[in-house]
Amino acid sequence: MNWLHVNSFYLLLLNAVFYVTCLEVRSTSILDNFMDNFEDLIENNGASSDAYTKFSLRKPSVPEDDICYVVPGNPGSLKECNFNSTSKTFLVIHGWTVSGLFESWVGKLVSALYERERNANVIVVDWLYTAQNHYPVAAQNTKMVGEEIAHFIDWLKEVTNVPLENLHLIGYSLGAHVAGFAGSHASNKVGRITGLDPAGPDFEGEHAHRRLSPDDAHFVDVLHTFSQGFLGLSIGIQQPVGHVDIYPNGGSFQPGCSQHDTLEKISKFGLLAVTDTPRCSHERSVHLFIDSLLNERQASTAYRCRNTDMFDRGMCLRCGRDQCNNVGYDISKVRKARSVVMYTKTRASMPFRAYHYQLKVHFSTRLDSSATDPLLTVDLMGTKGVVENLQLTLKKKITTNKTHSFLLVAEKDIGDLLMVKFKWEESTSWSASSMLKMVSSWWSGDSVDSEVAVHKIRIRVGETQKKMVFCIEHRHALSLQNEVTFVKCKDEWKKTSKRLNLGNH
Numbered sequence: 109m110n111w112l113h114v115n116s117f118y119l120l121l122l123n124a125v126f127y128v129t130c131l132e133v134r135s136t137s138i139l140d141n142f143m144d145n146f147e148d149l150i151e152n153n154g155a156s157s158d159a160y161t162k163f164s165l166r167k168p169s170v171p172e173d174d175i176c177y178v179v180p181g182n183p184g185s186l187k188e189c190n191f192n193s194t195s196k197t198f199l200v201i202h203g204w205t206v207s208g209l210f211e212s213w214v215g216k217l218v219s220a221l222y223e224r225e226r227n228a229n230v231i232v233v234d235w236l237y238t239a240q241n242h243y244p245v246a247a248q249n250t251k252m253v254g255e256e257i258a259h260f261i262d263w264l265k266e267v268t269n270v271p272l273e274n275l276h277l278i279g280y281s282l283g284a285h286v287a288g289f290a291g292s293h294a295s296n297k298v299g300r301i302t303g304l305d306p307a308g309p310d311f312e313g314e315h316a317h318r319r320l321s322p323d324d325a326h327f328v329d330v331l332h333t334f335s336q337g338f339l340g341l342s343i344g345i346q347q348p349v350g351h352v353d354i355y356p357n358g359g360s361f362q363p364g365c366s367q368h369d370t371l372e373k374i375s376k377f378g379l380l381a382v383t384d385t386p387r388c389s390h391e392r393s394v395h396l397f398i399d400s401l402l403n404e405r406q407a408s409t410a411y412r413c414r415n416t417d418m419f420d421r422g423m424c425l426r427c428g429r430d431q432c433n434n435v436g437y438d439i440s441k442v443r444k445a446r447s448v449v450m451y452t453k454t455r456a457s458m459p460f461r462a463y464h465y466q467l468k469v470h471f472s473t474r475l476d477s478s479a480t481d482p483l484l485t486v487d488l489m490g491t492k493g494v495v496e497n498l499q500l501t502l503k504k505k506i507t508t509n510k511t512h513s514f515l516l517v518a519e520k521d522i523g524d525l526l527m528v529k530f531k532w533e534e535s536t537s538w539s540a541s542s543m544l545k546m547v548s549s550w551w552s553g554d555s556v557d558s559e560v561a562v563h564k565i566r567i568r569v570g571e572t573q574k575k576m577v578f579c580i581e582h583r584h585a586l587s588l589q590n591e592v593t594f595v596k597c598k599d600e601w602k603k604t605s606k607r608l609n610l611g612n613h
């Protein structure tokens with residue numbers, strides 16, 4: 109059973125990879141088939157002036173259905189579809205498809221766009237005919253489809269005089285590169301392109317002209333959600349390709365999309381559920397964007413950081429000088445010479461926003477480094493609520509006389525932080541007593557045989573940019589318990605009040 113599941117999982121996941129590999133190997137008959145298909149496509153396309161790419165202006169009342177097509181060269185069709193030339197225009201561009209049908213996210217995205225921008229023109233670009241080819245054929249045709257869209261944009265500009273700044277292309281997977289080609293082939297630059305997990309195979313490492321790049325629009329923003337590599341290839345592109353590239357949860361895969369969850373799904377819903385698997389993390393990019401449209405007040409924050417490891421240690425939660433930005437629709441248009449790489453953590457479902465805390469702890473005396481990985485969990489108590497049992501991940505061994513930095517992620521807003529409680533559990537490699545002695549002496553700081561002392565914890569909250577210092581509560585009341593509580597330090601307040609008292613007497 110398990111073998112079958114796992115095997116199917118990888119078969120599907122590697123579908124794209126498989127074809128790409130075949131193409132590279134140039135193995136006889138399969139390749140010939142590809143090329144036949146490919147040539148048919150080109151011929152057909154050349155033979156008839158009817159383009160295969162269609163432009164469906166959807167209505168807010170029926171976001172799922174194609175009821176009116178804007179036909180390039182036919183200005184009457186704009187009127188028929190109630191195109192509003194004074195408002196924003198979105199072009200939603202889908203990716204590679206096995207079924208040849210729109211995936212269910214398309215209607216959801218259209219609906220969310222109308223929710224936010226009532227008078228907008230939301231046009232779904234239908235290139236399904238081309239996109240249902242084998243992956244490498246579809247990938248090679250992204251340029252051709254992009255050119256068709258560029259012609260559409262030029263025509264639209266000509267007949268309606270819409271400012272291209274009001275044009276926003278949103279492309280998913282292969283559609284992100286289609287959007288890039290559309291932008292680069294249009295006579296004038298469009299306002300914005302959003303790339304939702306742009307496809308990796310055939311585009312990773314390619315020259316900027318052959319993939320989505322910052323040159324393709326005034327502003328290009330990208331969400332990377334599934335860049336976990338298999339056989340040296342990944343479904344989503346790993347390299348930054350926009351002005352701002354955000355990697356939620358490290359960008360490799362997304363919470364709620366793990367293989368374990370997948371296997372569970374399969375056991376419940378059968379093998380058909382496998383098709384969801386490669387898509388879950390890939391498609392998360394779309395849902396993060398939809399979330400940003402629907403939950404404007406709860407925009408997720410992304411933080412500029414050199415790499416995911418530093419981010420996971422809480423070292424990148426600053427907001428000054430464009431160091432943080434909103435995820436999704438309300439992103440600030442930051443343009444630098446090089447792509448700005450940002451990270452964020454999210455929840456597993458909508459609303460995706462999570463809250464980031466950096467804990468800085470200074471361990472001040474010597475510690476036997478062979479015994480430094482107890483399982484610690486943290487509770488955070490704030491004015492609006494409590495989050496419990498957050499795992500404190502020790503990325504490095506605790507070393508002495510050094511400040512260590514940790515990232516904690518809370519799934520809800522707890523208001524202003526009041527209290528931090530550390531708890532630890534017995535682990536197999538630790539006896540209860542040594543554990544207790546060890547950890548309680550860590551945090552207490554005043555035990556005689558203390559090896560390591562922690563007197564204070566400094567905390568920076570990403571979402572509010574507040575900084576605060578926490579001190580141990582009940583310094584002398586530590587006994588045989590397996591938790592330690594820190595509260596906001598009163599040091600400064602004490603000093604001030606003493607001075608005041610002296611002055612009064």
Ligand SMILES: *[C@@H]1O[C@H](CO)[C@@H](O)[C@H](O)[C@H]1NC(C)=O
Pocket residue numbers: 192193194195196227
């Ligand atoms: C067109 O959009 C503008 C706002 O962008 C709005 O004020 C106007 O009412 C719209 N026109 C029609 C006919 O809906």
Ligand SMILES: *[C@@H]1O[C@H](CO)[C@@H](O)[C@H](O)[C@H]1NC(C)=O
Pocket residue numbers: 472473474508509
């Ligand atoms: C750490 O710093 C303290 C005080 O500054 C010093 O006494 C101690 O020797 C230092 N320990 C190490 C391992 O450097």
